[in-house]
Structures are given as structure tokens and as C-alpha cells.
């Protein structure tokens with residue numbers, strides 16, 4: 001009945017997640033509340049791992065893109081599942097360290113790593129720096145030299161692949177703030193430069209073509225372009241790069257309009273293309289990394305809110321006000337992202353009332369969804385917004401001094417807090 005496997009309806013007509021009654025969760029932990037289903041997260045990670053085993057002789061590893069949702073428990077799960085992490089800031093490195101994550105399995109991304117972050121990452125023994133630009137390359141080489149370290153690096157390459165996704169979250173083309181362009185020769189010059197430096201070792205090439213992508217074709221094309229580039233590097237510079245990172249971007253189901261392909265199909269198709277291209281060029285088959293973020297946690301998460309008011313504007317629309325909004329889910333305000341909203345108190349009733357879900361911030365644009373169908377909404381009902389596990393908590397803010405919600409992890413009918421709700425004291429914690 002629901003797009004996400006972890007959701008169901010119980011005998012009270014309430015929405016359940018991971019076997020827990022969401023109305024009871026709202027009562028016990030308060031709202032707004034993020035809820036994550038652990039089984040969904042682990043199963044998704046395992047499907048990526050098994051796809052490497054099945055189609056690529058196990059010669060690869062997923063790195064969880066922690067920007068989708070970074071907290072200690074997610075790092076622990078990634079560690080237990082034997083995958084790596086992709087981090088983009090000192091804060092995400094710190095979170096991984098605090099969780100006891102094996103730092104050699106961490107890739108450090110970002111288009112403007114600061115000197116402090118680079119030092120911190122080197123000191124923390126981060127496994128790989130995904131270098132974005134020449135300035136960073138030289139800075140990293142200098143700092144690594146001062147610290148007597150040889151840093152393993154990757155280059156972020158813009159393969160020029162145009163994936164079908166929302167404009168704001170498209171990053172593969174030349175006009176992107178990320179990485180080195182292939183077409184202009186910039187990437188090749190950067191490789192030449194890296195090979196001359198003493199304190200970096202170029203091990204990998206990386207590309208990330210966008211996010212919320214449903215087609216496998218652009219991934220295959222990007223992989224082929226990258227292998228062609230590796231072949232050019234080998235033939236013209238004599239250097240063999242043994243690892244290829246194909247980034248993340250696998251689409252998930254937000255509404256019934258979305259049709260994600262099984263994640264397995266990705267490695268099935270990509271591995272065939274990679275092997276064929278390598279054979280064509282006489283290149284060794286590279287170790288492959290992928291960096292799923294959204295797909296690991298997105299569908300595993302929901303957000304629960306309590307309805308506080310309903311405003312019917314005749315011939316215009318009906319606003320339903322919830323006790324959260326853009327502070328815990330900014331994606332509608334930012335990209336008009338579609339979401340499925342369920343009346344968790346009446347999950348067995350037909351969704352036949354058209355409403356606009358409004359947050360509580362002092363912004364007219366603070367909406368979570370417009371003109372969406374929900375079952376008979378009344379004050380006090382618990383609403384669930386589905387597929388909010390990714391880029392919701394991680395993008396949350398304290399606008400209007402609203403404390404960030406807690407995150408509760410559910411599994412087989414049991415629940416536990418993995419991130420506490422912020423208090424008012426937390427809000428003034430750094431005020432002097």
C-alpha cells in the first residue's frame with residue numbers, strides 16, 4: 001500500500017514503520033520527529049555490497065555519502081556493514097572519528113577544503129582526498145610535506161554527462177563549481193601536475209553526475225568516459241590509475257510518480273561496460289567505489305508532525321499547519337521537491353482531501369507540500385511525510401530559534417533515540 005516497504009497500517013488504522021505505531025512514537029518522543037528504519041538502511045547497503053560480489057568479483061566498495069545524514073549511529077552502521085564513508089567537511093570527519101570509524105575507508109570531498117580541514121584530515125589519517133582544483137592540490141601537497149605524509153588522492157572529474165534530474169542538483173557538466181573539466185584539457189593538466197608532486201599519490205579518479213537519477217544509461221556513459229581518460233593517462237603519461245569512483249545519485253521513491261530501478265541493476269550494467277572498455281584499451285580492471293547517500297537513508301526515513309491548525313481560504317486553498325517545516329525539511333522551499341504526506345492517525349482512510357502543508361516559520365515559502373492529497377485532516381492528527389531520511393536532518397536549521405527534532409531508530413517493533421532533540425539551552429549554547 002505504501003511506497004516504502006518498512007511502512008504499514010495496523011488494526012487502529014495508524015501508520016507503522018519498522019513495526020512501530022507512528023502515533024505512539026509521536027506520543028512517546030514528541031513531534032516533530034524523524035524516524036528511521038534500521039532494516040531498510042542495512043538491506044540497502046547490503047544490496048549494494050552484494051551487487052559488487054555478483055557482478056564485479058567483489059572488486060569494489062560502497063562509500064556512504066554521509067552528507068545525506070551524518071550522525072554517529074549512521075557511521076557505526078556503515079562500519080558494521082564494512083563499507084566506507086564519503087565526507088565533505090571537518091565536521092563530518094569529526095563525526096566519523098567519534099564513532100570509531102576506520103578512517104582509511106574515508107574519502108574526503110569538497111570544492112573548498114580549508115587549510116585547517118586538510119590538516120585535520122591528514123592528522124585523522126583519512127584514506128583519500130578527492131581533490132577538486134589545482135589550488136587544493138598544491139596546498140595539500142605543501143601541508144602533507146610539512147607533516148611528512150604522502151597523501152593518497154583522487155581527482156574529481158567533470159565527465160560532461162547530463163543526467164536527467166533537477167537543475168539545481170545537477171553537477172556533471174562544465175558549468176559546475178565541482179571538479180576538473182575533461183573537454184577543456186584541464187583534468188589532463190591536473191593529472192600531469194599531480195604526477196610531479198612528492199607528497200601526493202594519485203590513486204583514483206572520481207566523478208559524480210548528479211542526484212535523484214533513475215536512468216542507468218548516464219552512469220554507464222560516465223564510466224566509459226572515465227575509463228577512456230584512464231587509458232589516455234596510461235598511454236600519454238605512463239601512469240596506471242587503479243581505482244575508479246563513480247559517485248552517487250541513485251534515485252529513490254518520493255511519490256508514486258518515481259520509479260527507481262533496483263540498485264543491483266546499476267552494477268550489472270556498469271560492470272559490463274567497464275570490463276569491455278578496459279579490454280578495449282588493454283587496461284587492468286579498476287577497483288570501483290560508488291557513493292550512495294540518498295538511496296541508503298531516504299526511503300528509510302519519515303518525519304512525524306502534529307497538526308496545529310487548519311485555515312480554509314475559500315476558492316484558494318486549505319492550509320494545514322504543522323509543528324515543524326523548513327527548519328527540519330527545507331527541500332520543498334529549496335527545490336519544490338515532491339513528497340507523499342500521510343495522515344498517520346488515519347492511514348487506512350482514503351487520501352481525498354487536498355491541502356497545503358505549512359510550517360511554523362515566519363516565511364510564506366515555509367511549505368512542506370502544496371495541493372497534496374491527505375485523508376481527512378483534523379487538529380491533533382499526526383501527519384507523516386515519507387522518504388525524509390536523506391537531506392532533511394542534515395539540512396536542518398535553527399531558524400526562528402526552533403530546536404532540531406530528535407531522530408529515533410526503529411527495528412522490529414522497537415525504538416531508540418539516536419540523536420536527541422535539541423533543547424532551548426542548546427539554542428543559546430554558543431551565545432555569549
Ligand SMILES: *Cc1c(COP(=O)(O)O)cnc(C)c1O
Pocket residue numbers: 065067068086109208210211212247248249250291292293294295390
Ligand atoms: C551528494 C554526493 C553524493 C551522494 O549523492 P546521492 O544522490 O545522495 O546518492 C555522492 N558523492 C558526491 C561527490 C556527492 O556530492
